[in-house]
Every structure is written in structure tokens, then in C-alpha cells.
Amino acid sequence: MKDIIVIDKLSFRYDNKYIFNNFSLKIKENSFVSIIGPNGSGKSTLAKLLVGLLKVADEITIFDLIMNEKNLNDIRKDIALIMDTTNDCFVAETVADEIVFGLENLGLKNSDIKKRLDEIVKLLKIDSILNTDPYSLSGGEKKLVSLASSLIMNPKIIVIDDAFEMIDKETKEKIFKYLKQQKKLTIINITHNIEDVYYSDRTIILNQGDILVDGPTLKVLEQDKVFNRIGIELPFMLDLSLKLKLYGLVDKIILDMNEMVNELWK
Ligand SMILES: Nc1ncnc2c1ncn2[C@@H]1O[C@H](COP(=O)(O)OP(=O)(O)OP(=O)(O)O)[C@@H](O)[C@H]1O
Ligand SMILES: [Mg+2]
Numbered sequence: 001m002k003d004i005i006v007i008d009k010l011s012f013r014y015d016n017k018y019i020f021n022n023f024s025l026k027i028k029e030n031s032f033v034s035i036i037g038p039n040g041s042g043k044s045t046l047a048k049l050l051v052g053l054l055k056v057a058d059e060i061t062i063f064d065l066i067m068n069e070k071n072l073n074d075i076r077k078d079i080a081l082i083m084d085t086t087n088d089c090f091v092a093e094t095v096a097d098e099i100v101f102g103l104e105n106l107g108l109k110n111s112d113i114k115k116r117l118d119e120i121v122k123l124l125k126i127d128s129i130l131n132t133d134p135y136s137l138s139g140g141e142k143k144l145v146s147l148a149s150s151l152i153m154n155p156k157i158i159v160i161d162d163a164f165e166m167i168d169k170e171t172k173e174k175i176f177k178y179l180k181q182q183k184k185l186t187i188i189n190i191t192h193n194i195e196d197v198y199y200s201d202r203t204i205i206l207n208q209g210d211i212l213v214d215g216p217t218l219k220v221l222e223q224d225k226v227f228n229r230i231g232i233e234l235p236f237m238l239d240l241s242l243k244l245k246l247y248g249l250v251d252k253i254i255l256d257m258n259e260m261v262n263e264l265w266k
Contacts, residue, residue, distance in 0.1 A: 004029040004157065004186050005050065010059040012049060019045045020209045032180055032187040034197035034217065037206035038230050043190045044084070046206075047161040050188070051081045063156070080150035084162035088142045090134035095126065098134050099148045120148045123178050125171065140166035147175070159188045164196065172196075194227065195235050198255060205230070221253055 005027040012020045019042045027033055037043050048054045050062070052072045063078065065071040092098040099120065103113050121127050124144045129137060134145055143163055150158060158179065164172050176199040179187050189200055197203045203220040205213040207230050213223050224242050227234055234242070237260070241253045244264075254260045 001028040001030060003027065004063060006061040008059050008061070010049070010057055012045065012055065012057070014045075018209070020049075023209060023211075025204075025211070027186065027188065029186055030184065031202060032189070032200040034189045034191060034200035034203045035206055036191055036194065036197055036203060036232065038192060038232060040208075041206045041230075042209040043192075043206060044161050047081060047083070047159050047188075047190055050157075050159055051076060051079055053081075078156040079159065080153065080155040080157070081159045082143070082147055082150060082161065082163040084165070088134075088146050090145070093133060094131050095134050095137070095145050096130040098145060099152055102149060102153050116152050120152050123174065124148055138166075140168070143167055144171075156184060157186045157188065159190065161190045162192065164191075165193075173199075192232065194221070194232060194238060197221070218253055 003026045005025070007023060007025045010020050010023045011018065012023075035043055035046070045054065049057060049060065052067055052075065056067055056069055056072055058066050058068050060067040062075045065075055067075060090098050092101050096117065100113050100117055103116065121130065124147065126141070126144055126148065129141055129145075134142065137145065143166055146163070164175070167175070176189075176196075179185060180199055187200070189196060191197065197217055197220075200217050202215065203213075203217040204211055205220065205223065205226055212226055212230070213220050221238060222242065222245075224234055224239070235255075237255045237257065238253065241250065241255065241260070244250045245253065250260070250263055254263055
């Protein structure tokens with residue numbers, strides 16, 4: 001697989017405070033990468049840099065295009081950012097119109113739009129709010145509408161910046177599973193919650209603009225000392241798994257309670 005995102009020695013600062021200094025990162029096409037780090041580690045800054053919201057940086061190459069003024073619109077067309085802010089901005093009067101707004105602007109056939117809308121609505125279970133004014137929705141529902149509006153456009157890269165905090169666990173798992181199944185989608189999932197990295201193939205631990213650990217998710221999850229040091233809490237099942245593994249009672253990380261019980265009864 002080729003690299004879809006290449007960041008080569010990027011430096012970025014707000015006023016005189018450096019957030020990234022000589023920062024490099026490569027992300028493969030169709031991969032599902034999580035970036036986890038404590039508050040203020042630079043995650044949202046990175047997300048905004050990737051979509052050209054903070055600065056147009058020629059140290060960043062996406063889809064083989066250097067991120068400069070000339071290429072910015074071409075890059076943005078295929079990359080979606082779902083942010084953590086609660087004040088989402090909507091343009092239409094109903095949820096359904098809001099979700100299809102972008103597709104309609106592309107001039108797609110009504111039947112195709114309808115088909116894609118139905119698929120997304122089913123996935124996110126938002127049929128009951130389709131005729132509602134998006135501004136009157138709850139925080140979690142607003143996030144789902146933003147996600148639906150992005151997914152319907154078939155982006156090649158989706159960057160999720162701590163946006164699923166307000167979405168219940170079951171729906172979140174369904175969304176991650178769906179995203180993972182998409183053959184031509186690269187997912188960058190930014191979070192400070194370890195439970196949100198379970199679905200990704202690769203996990204990066206970021207602290208103060210530096211990559212502390214980078215590797216396959218199950219290997220990175222073993223770095224309990226690093227998580228403790230930067231103040232990220234281990235979920236119960238992960239903590240338990242690592243302790244049992246240390247004493248040789250299990251030989252791998254098991255995050256599902258039933259699977260753990262079966263393993264221990266063997
Ligand atoms: N617009 C801004 N102007 C000045 N400093 C900023 C600005 N935005 C962020 N910062 C600073 O940059 C650092 C990194 O912020 P960033 O939002 O990238 O962190 P984060 O990892 O997303 O944190 P969180 O988990 O809290 O969302 C923080 O110290 C923050 O104070
Ligand atoms: Mg953030």
C-alpha cells in the first residue's frame with residue numbers, strides 16, 4: 001500500500017509557542033490509524049493542519065499533492081474532518097436536506113442521492129430525526145448528522161477529532177465497524193479515550209507534539225507505563241488483561257469480558 005499522507009519535518013507554532021517541531025508522519029492508504037494523547041498534545045492542531053485549516057504547509061503531501069494554495073481545493077474535496085466542537089454549523093432546515101446538501105451541489109441523480117441517504121440513515125439509525133431542524137438536535141445527534149453529511153460524499157480520508165464522545169457505545173462501535181469495512185477509505189481517529197482505538201490497525205501515542213509510540217494497536221496497548229506517565233487511564237478490561245498477562249494467566253490482550261471468562265476457564 002502506498003502512503004496517502006506524508007508529513008515531512010513539519011514545524012508549527014501558535015504565536016511563539018511551538019506545537020510541532022520537525023514532525024514527520026506517514027499514513028498508508030486504506031489504513032485505520034488512531035492518534036491518542038492527553039489534552040494539549042497537539043491532536044486537534046494536527047487534524048486542522050491536515051485539512052489546511054491552520055496553514056497551507058508544503059511539508060504535507062496528501063494524495064501525492066503537495067499542500068499548497070494551488071492544490072488545496074483538490075485535496076479538501078476528498079478529505080473530511082469531523083470535529084469535536086459542539087457548535088456545528090448547518091445550512092439546511094431539515095436533517096435530510098442537510099445530509100444531501102453536498103451531493104445535490106454535485107448534481108447527482110435524485111435516485112442515487114436517495115439510495116445513498118437510505119444507506120447512511122440505516123447505519124446511523126437517524127430515520128426518526130430526518131424531518132427535524134438540525135439546530136434543535138442533541139449534541140450526539142448533531143455529531144451523527146455531521147458524520148452522515150461527510151460520509152455521503154464518499155471521502156477518501158476521514159479525520160475524526162474526538163467527535164464521538166457524545167455518541168453511545170453501541171452506535172460508536174457500529175460506526176467504527178462500518179468505516180473499517182469501507183475498501184477505499186483511510187481513517188484517522190483522534191481521541192484521548194483508549195477504548196476508541198480498539199478498531200484501528202495502528203495506534204500512535206502523541207505527547208507535546210512528539211510521537212512517543214507508533215505501532216500495531218495491540219502492541220501499543222501493552223504500553224501501560226507510557227499511558228500512566230502521560231495521564232491516560234486504562235479501561236478496566238485492558239488493565240486486567242495486562243495484569244493477567246504479566247502473571248502468565250493469558251497470553252494476549254483480551255478486551256471482551258466473555259472471551260476472557262472462557263480463556264480463564266480453559
Ligand atoms: N488557536 C490557538 N492559539 C494559541 N494556542 C493554541 C490555539 N489552539 C491550540 N493552542 C494550544 O496548542 C496546544 C495544542 O492544542 P490542541 O488543541 O492541538 O491539543 P489537543 O491534543 O487536541 O487537546 P485536547 O485533547 O484537549 O483536544 C495547546 O497547548 C493549546 O493551548
Ligand atoms: Mg483536541
